[in-house]
Amino acid sequence: MKHRALIPILYIFFLMVPIYWLVIMSFKTTNEILGGFSLFPQVWTFESYQTIFTDPTWYWGYINSISYVTLNTVISLAVALPAAYAFSRYRFMGDKHLFFWLLTNRMAPAAVFALPFFQLYSAVGLFDTYLAVALAHCLFNIPLSVWILEGFMSGVPKELDETAYVDGYSFPVFFVKIFLPTIKAGVGVAAFFCFMFSWVELLLAKTLTAVYAKPIAAVMTRTASSAGYELGLLAAAGVLTIIPGAIVIYFVRNYIAKGFAMGRV
Amino acid sequence: MKTENPKAWFFVLPVLALVAFNALIPLMTVVNYSVQETFGNNLFFWQGLDWFENILRSDRFHGALGRQILFTATILAIEIPLGVIIALAMPRSGPWVSVCLVLMALPLLIPWNVVGAMWNIFTLPDIGLLGYTLNTVLGIDYDMTQNPTAAWATIILMDVWHWTSLVVLLAYAGLISIPEPYYQAARIDGASNWSVFRYIQLPKMKRVLTIAVLLRFMDSFNIYTEVFVLTGGGPGNSTTLLSIDLVKVALGQFDLGNAAAMSLIYFAFTLLVSWLFYTIMMKDEE
Amino acid sequence: MAKITLDKLSHSYDPNPSGPDDYALKEIDLDWVDGGAYALLGPSGCGKSTLLNIISGLLTPSDGRVLFDGKDVTDLPPDQRNIAQVFQFPVIYDTMSVYDNLAFPLRNRGVDAARVDKRVMEIATMLELEDQLKTRASNLTPDNKQKISMGRGLVRDDVNVVMFDEPLTVIDPALKWKLRSKLKELHQKIAVTMIYVTHDQTEALTFADQVVVMQDGIIVQIGTPVELFERPRHTFVGHFIGSPGMNVLPCEVSGGLATFGGHPVELEGRISKVGQKTEIGIRPEYVRLTDSGIPAVVRKAADIGRHTVVEVIAGKSSINAIIDGPPPEAGTQVHLSFDPSQTRVYSDGWIATEVAS
Numbered sequence: 001m002k003h004r005a006l007i008p009i010l011y012i013f014f015l016m017v018p019i020y021w022l023v024i025m026s027f028k029t030t031n032e033i034l035g036g037f038s039l040f041p042q043v044w045t046f047e048s049y050q051t052i053f054t055d056p057t058w059y060w061g062y063i064n065s066i067s068y069v070t071l072n073t074v075i076s077l078a079v080a081l082p083a084a085y086a087f088s089r090y091r092f093m094g095d096k097h098l099f100f101w102l103l104t105n106r107m108a109p110a111a112v113f114a115l116p117f118f119q120l121y122s123a124v125g126l127f128d129t130y131l132a133v134a135l136a137h138c139l140f141n142i143p144l145s146v147w148i149l150e151g152f153m154s155g156v157p158k159e160l161d162e163t164a165y166v167d168g169y170s171f172p173v174f175f176v177k178i179f180l181p182t183i184k185a186g187v188g189v190a191a192f193f194c195f196m197f198s199w200v201e202l203l204l205a206k207t208l209t210a211v212y213a214k215p216i217a218a219v220m221t222r223t224a225s226s227a228g229y230e231l232g233l234l235a236a237a238g239v240l241t242i243i244p245g246a247i248v249i250y251f252v253r254n255y256i257a258k259g260f261a262m263g264r265v
Numbered sequence: 266m267k268t269e270n271p272k273a274w275f276f277v278l279p280v281l282a283l284v285a286f287n288a289l290i291p292l293m294t295v296v297n298y299s300v301q302e303t304f305g306n307n308l309f310f311w312q313g314l315d316w317f318e319n320i321l322r323s324d325r326f327h328g329a330l331g332r333q334i335l336f337t338a339t340i341l342a343i344e345i346p347l348g349v350i351i352a353l354a355m356p357r358s359g360p361w362v363s364v365c366l367v368l369m370a371l372p373l374l375i376p377w378n379v380v381g382a383m384w385n386i387f388t389l390p391d392i393g394l395l396g397y398t399l400n401t402v403l404g405i406d407y408d409m410t411q412n413p414t415a416a417w418a419t420i421i422l423m424d425v426w427h428w429t430s431l432v433v434l435l436a437y438a439g440l441i442s443i444p445e446p447y448y449q450a451a452r453i454d455g456a457s458n459w460s461v462f463r464y465i466q467l468p469k470m471k472r473v474l475t476i477a478v479l480l481r482f483m484d485s486f487n488i489y490t491e492v493f494v495l496t497g498g499g500p501g502n503s504t505t506l507l508s509i510d511l512v513k514v515a516l517g518q519f520d521l522g523n524a525a526a527m528s529l530i531y532f533a534f535t536l537l538v539s540w541l542f543y544t545i546m547m548k549d550e551e
Numbered sequence: 552m553a554k555i556t557l558d559k560l561s562h563s564y565d566p567n568p569s570g571p572d573d574y575a576l577k578e579i580d581l582d583w584v585d586g587g588a589y590a591l592l593g594p595s596g597c598g599k600s601t602l603l604n605i606i607s608g609l610l611t612p613s614d615g616r617v618l619f620d621g622k623d624v625t626d627l628p629p630d631q632r633n634i635a636q637v638f639q640f641p642v643i644y645d646t647m648s649v650y651d652n653l654a655f656p657l658r659n660r661g662v663d664a665a666r667v668d669k670r671v672m673e674i675a676t677m678l679e680l681e682d683q684l685k686t687r688a689s690n691l692t693p694d695n696k697q698k699i700s701m702g703r704g705l706v707r708d709d710v711n712v713v714m715f716d717e718p719l720t721v722i723d724p725a726l727k728w729k730l731r732s733k734l735k736e737l738h739q740k741i742a743v744t745m746i747y748v749t750h751d752q753t754e755a756l757t758f759a760d761q762v763v764v765m766q767d768g769i770i771v772q773i774g775t776p777v778e779l780f781e782r783p784r785h786t787f788v789g790h791f792i793g794s795p796g797m798n799v800l801p802c803e804v805s806g807g808l809a810t811f812g813g814h815p816v817e818l819e820g821r822i823s824k825v826g827q828k829t830e831i832g833i834r835p836e837y838v839r840l841t842d843s844g845i846p847a848v849v850r851k852a853a854d855i856g857r858h859t860v861v862e863v864i865a866g867k868s869s870i871n872a873i874i875d876g877p878p879p880e881a882g883t884q885v886h887l888s889f890d891p892s893q894t895r896v897y898s899d900g901w902i903a904t905e906v907a908s
Contacts, residue, residue, distance in 0.1 A: 007354035011433075012368050015426065018387045019371070021394045025386055037397040079279035086276035091269050098277065100543070105288050107539040109487035111508040112528040115515045116291030139287035142280055202378045202490040203512075217378045221494070231386060238379040245374025246367075253363045446638040449609055453629045453636055454703065455659035464644045 019242070025235035033231045048236035061216035062240065064130065065199065068213065071134035073194040076141040080190065083142075084149035085175070089158065102143040113139070114207045121208050128210045136208055137198045144197070145190040152186025185255050192252045199245065216241055298525035316526035326527065328502065329510040336506055337485045340424045344481060345474070347425070348432025352440055353466070355433075366437075369430040381494025384423045409496065413503035416496050420504055423491060428484070432477045439473035440466060479542040486535055507531055553619040553711040555583040555606065555744065560615035561768075562601055568613075575601045577768040579615070583712070586742040588735075590759035592749060594791070598768040599748045603714050606746065607634045619711055635704025635713045639720040641696030643703075645689035649680055652688050653702045660707070674702045677737060694726045698733070705741060712744040719754065731757055752792050756780075764788050780834075782895075784902045789832050795860065795871045798838065802831040802896065809896050812866040814845045817891035820905045826898040835860065837890035838872035840879070844888040852878030863887065 025033060026048055028041045052058040086092070087099060117136055118127075126132040160182065164174040180187065205215045220237050299316055320326045356362055372380070390396040390408045399407040409415045443465065451461050489508035492498070498505035498513070505513070511531060515524030560579040568574060576598045583589060591599040604610035606617060608629035617625045624632050644652050653671045662670075675681045678698045683691065688699060697718055704713045715734075719727045735758055738745050747758050755762050756776040764771045764779065764787070771785045783789035789797030802811045804825050809816045811831055840861070847865035854877070861872045863885060870887065879885065895904045 004354045005356075007351055008365055008369075011351050011429075012365065015369065015372055015430070017394070018383050018426065021387050022383050033392060037392050037394075037401070039394075075283075079283060082276040083280040086273040089268070090273035090276075092271055092273040095273075098281070102280070102284060103543065104536055104539070105284060107483045107535055108288075109489075109508055109511070109528075109531055109535060111487070111489055111511045111515075112295065112532050113287075113291050114512060115521070115524065116294045117287075119294060120290055135283065136287060138283050142284055146280065196374055199374065200376045202376060217376050220382065221378055234382055235386060238375075238382055241376050241379050242371070242374070246371060249367050249370045249374060253367050444640075446640070446642050449629070449636070450638065450642040450700075450703075452609075453607070453634065454656040455630045456655070457659070460659070464646060468646050 022235050022238050022242075025231060026239045028232055030230055030232050045232075048230075048232045049240075051233055052236055052240065057219060058216075058237065061214055061219035061237075064209075064213050065205075065215040065217070065241075066244065068130040068133040068137075068205070068215070069195055069198040071130050072137045072141060072198045073191050075134055076138055076145050076194045077187065077191060079138075080142055080145035080149055081175075081180075081187075084146045084153055085179075087146065087150045088153035089161070099146075102146055105139050106143045108139075110140075110201070110203045114203055117204060118207050127208060128212050128214075130213050132208045133205050133213060133215070134198075136204050137194075137201060140201075141194045141197055144193055148190045148193065149183070149186050152183045152189075156182050188252055188255050192248060192255075195248055196245075295525045295528050298521045299529050300522075300526075302522050316522050317530065320523070320527050320530060325510070326530075329505055329507050332503075332505065333486060333507040336420070336424075336488075337482060339421055340428075340485050341478065341481060343421070343425055344429045344432050345478060348429050348477065349436045349470070349474070351429070351433045352436035353462070355437055357441055366434065369433055371430075372427050373430055375427075377490035378494045380423065380427055381491040384419065384426075384491075384495050388419055410500055413500055416500060416504045420492050420495060423495060424485065424488070427491065428481060431480065435473045435477045436470055439470040443469050475542065475545065479539065482542065483535065483539055486538075553744070554585045554621075555712060556618040556621070557581040557583075557602075557606070558616040558618060560602075560605065560612050560617070562598075562605060562610070562612045562614070575768055576605075576612070579770060581763070581770065581773075583744055583746070586744055588738045588745050588747070588758060588760045590747045590749060590755035590762045591765060592752060592755040592762050592791075593765035594750055597765040599750075599765050600716060602765070603636075603716055603746065603748050606712070607636050607714055608632050609636075633707070633709050633711045635707070635710050637697065637700045637704055637713070637715045637718045639717045641693055641700050641721070643688045643696050643699050645687070647688055648685050649675070649688055649691070649699060650684040652699050653706050656703055656707050670706055670708070674706045677705075677740060678702050678733070694722050694730055697722060697730065701734070701737070705737065705743070710743055712746060715745065715747045717749050718747075719749075719751075727754075734758060752794075756792070764791065766791075781893075782902075783832065786830060786832060786897045786900045789834070789897075793834060793836075795835055797832050797834045798870050799897070800831045800833070800868050800870065802829050804829045804896065811845065812868075816889060816894060818894050818896060818904050819892050822896050822903055823905050824898050824903050826903075828899050829903070830897045830900075831889075832895045832897050832902075833889045833893060835871040835873040837893040838870060839888050839890070840872060840874055840885045841888045842886055844886040847885055847887050849879050849881055849883040849885060851881055854878050 024039075024041060027044050027046070028038075029043055029045050029047065032038065032042055087095060113136075121127050121132045121136070126135070156179070160178065161174065164178055169178065202215070202217045206218045206221075209215060209218065216237065220234060300314065301311055302315075355365060375383070385393075387393045388396045388407075388409055390400050396407060399405045406412075407415050409419050447465050447469075448461065451465060456464070487508055488506060489512065492504060492506060493509050493512075496504045498509045502510075508531075511524060511527055514520055514527060557579050560576060560581075561574055562576040563574045565573045571577060579602065591602065593599050601610065605612045608624070608627055608631075611626065615625075616623055619632065629636075644655065647655070650671060653674055654667050657667045657670060671684075672681070675684055678701065680695065680698055680702065683695065688696065691699070700718070701713075701715075704710065719730060722730060731754060734745075734747075738758075747755065749755050756779075760775065761773060762776055762779055763773050764785075766785075766787045772779060772783065772788045774784075779788055779792050783792065783797060786797070786799045790799060800811055802809045802816065804810075804822060807822055809818060809822065809829070809831060816831055845865050847863035847870065850862045850864050850869070852859060852861040858873050858875055859878045861874060861879060863870050863872065865887065872887065895902055897903055
């Protein structure tokens with residue numbers, strides 16, 4: 001038994017090493033970084049973090065990212081919930097085809113959409129806004145959310161709906177007060193995936209923004225090229241992007257195993 | 266179980282609208298461009314299927330496609346078995362489970378450019394942890410910016426680091442859904458560990474593994490950011506995978522017709538293989 | 552084949568039990584005779600599954616010993632005890648054929664192919680699965696899958712005991728009786744000890760020669776189905792068995808006589824002890840509606856085909872009676888009379904009258 005435990009331990013160690021390196025880098029001065037190799041900072045410095053917290057370009061990057069990610073999660077869930085309910089409870093003309101078509105969008109290479117999106121969102125005047133990125137990410141997040149939510153909803157017996165009607169609940173009240181609480185794990189999982197995908201995606205986010213809605217990822221890449229190689233700053237920015245993710249995982253840790261099977265196992 | 270209800274379309278309308286907006290309109294644009302030649306200034310000339318022909322014949326496309334296939338095949342061959350092994354080795358219950366899962370999920374939530382940047386910093390020949398270890402401590406000549414093999418090894422290692430956890434989480438979810446009596450019955454039947462894996466665990470994991478393969482195939486085939494930030498597609502074009510090539514053509518050269526046609530071929534290919542996987546997966550569900 | 556002895560067994564799932572409530576099994580001393588058909592009957596949470604898992608070795612008891620033929624097996628794992636267990640839902644190897652499923656336990660023990668074939672055919676024929684041997688196990692109906700589970704348990708000829716943990720739970724009601732009869736048939740052909748755990752009295756009473764009734768972690772009574780019905784030694788047994796179960800009525804005892812609501816009640820025999828709580832137990836089958844006796848009012852009555860079940864209220868108690876003939880109207884005034892030979896006093900739940908011999 002002891003031997004078996006070694007495998008996950010080694011794997012986690014392997015995962016933590018580059019992260020450790022990033023964290024360490026963020027506390028070193030640029031001179032020390034470029035000057036040679038050291039496992040541990042010789043001089044601890046908070047310079048990089050200070051820059052980020054004080055320079056508007058930097059912290060706005062974070063605010064922008066969090067904003068469009070949240071916006072996307074809300075929109076995706078809001079439209080996915082009724083759709084998933086329909087797929088789960090009703091049969092209608094073209095339902096299977098529609099479902100499949102939705103999933104195919106998840107399979108599309110983002111690069112294919114980069115240019116067309118640029119033109120499309122510019123044309124409707126949404127270029128460089130939170131809404132643009134939030135909507136663009138919907139292409140990928142909505143199908144996934146519908147798939148996940150449908151899986152969870154199918155696990156709820158129809159009798160619940162029928163009982164509610166007999167009891168006199170109107171549909172909206174039933175949906176919000178009775179149905180949603182039973183699938184809250186599913187909603188949590190879907191929200192997690194929306195957040196996850198939208199937070200990590202760069203290509204589209206960069207393509208659709210310029211100044212006002214610039215995500216932190218874009219700020220980072222700009223810094224890396226323009227100001228020479230300020231590795232410490234880059235590292236600090238990177239560390240700060242990991243934190244929201246860590247917080248989100250912590251909150252859904254009890255649902256992770258269930259959710260990764262998308263409610264269908 | 267399900268009732269017939271045409272009104273259900275109302276429920277689906279918002280989704281349809283949003284996804285159609287994002288999918289159909291760009292698609293139409295792309296199709297439009299793919300059959301025309303442009304010299305900028307909004308001048309378009311009908312090209313028919315010339316672009317498609319050019320691309321399908323071009324060495325450049327073949328090169329990118331070949332590299333992409335090699336990349337995807339390699340990471341699937343590593344990540345799927347590795348993920349399953351790790352999932353099997355994990356405890357089925359207890360306090361350590363949450364800890365393990367949270368730590369393992371961490372790489373999945375790092376923005377992709379940060380992943381690329383992280384590995385960049387990590388592998389710098391003299392000042393990165395891995396670079397230093399390989400070059401100075403182990404004496405291996407390693408420089409990702411000079412040596413295509415080193416670049417390949419690095420992008421594969423990075424992808425394994427980044428995504429294996431997804432396979433682990435999926436496989437683990439499949440494993441813990443197996444009710445305890447199956448293991449009890451196997452003990453009573455005197456089954457060996459290998460038998461337990463082969464006859465109980467593997468069959469029950471088939472669903473999740475298909476999802477895992479499907480997802481990893483799709484995402485690795487479309488990979489862009491991490492690799493681009495790490496190697497830029499180089500040295501030369503040795504790590505220029507399909508997406509990277511496409512973006513170079515589309516946004517770099519602004520060669521719209523070419524890029525559009527390439528997009529469609531690329532999309533079609535991904536769609537075909539994904540559809541095959543999906544059909545297999547749904548068939549099992551019946 | 553083995554005689555199974557449970558010696559001062561008790562079990563708590565809590566590593567530091569503080570009181571009797573922490574124990575799933577309180578104290579069990581029991582001998583299971585070789586080759587017998589037993590049922591472990593009791594409501595959910597009474598400890599029967601715990602007991603089953605301790606006998607099979609899937610659970611190690613916190614106190615006490617389990618002996619097979621006098622040998623202490625308490626610490627032995629299941630595969631070394633030569634037991635077989637059938638679970639609530641069919642546990643089969645989906646990817647294997649029916650034949651391979653049945654052969655699996657034998658092959659794992661290195662039995663040669665000829666013997667394996669002989670044994671598998673024997674069991675398959677007994678279970679009426681011989682036509683489906685080549686079929687993939689996952690394609691069978693649930694009742695046939697359960698048969699495979701049972702078959703895997705019986706295919707080894709050195710099996711000491713076969714245990715069934717509510718095996719008909721997922722079976723269609725229409726097929727339950729078929730499987731039950733099949734089980735009884737199997738027991739008659741293969742004289743191996745079988746222990747059948749259930750909360751359904753019909754299953755228990757039709758299958759078993761001896762029924763062990765459990766409640767709250769203790770064994771309340773062991774006996775043949777007839778004994779349990781005719782003379783329940785505990786109010787729980789009386790109430791649990793029978794449909795509807797035995798009537799349990801509060802009574803006063805003084806001077807060797809029992810009274811219910813002021814009315815004297817004739818009993819089967821002498822009252823042997825009087826504890827804190829005294830009750831009268833009488834089965835509905837032995838309650839008659841007559842012209843004189845304990846006055847009561849009919850609350851409701853239902854003709855259920857074979858007979859009529861009448862529920863009456865006498866004083867503050869609700870009493871069931873089973874009678875022949877048409878159901879009386881609700882509200883009718885009636886009188887009850889109890890058959891003395893079937894009327895007993897229970898003291899603190901346990902039987903307290905002795906039969907006059």
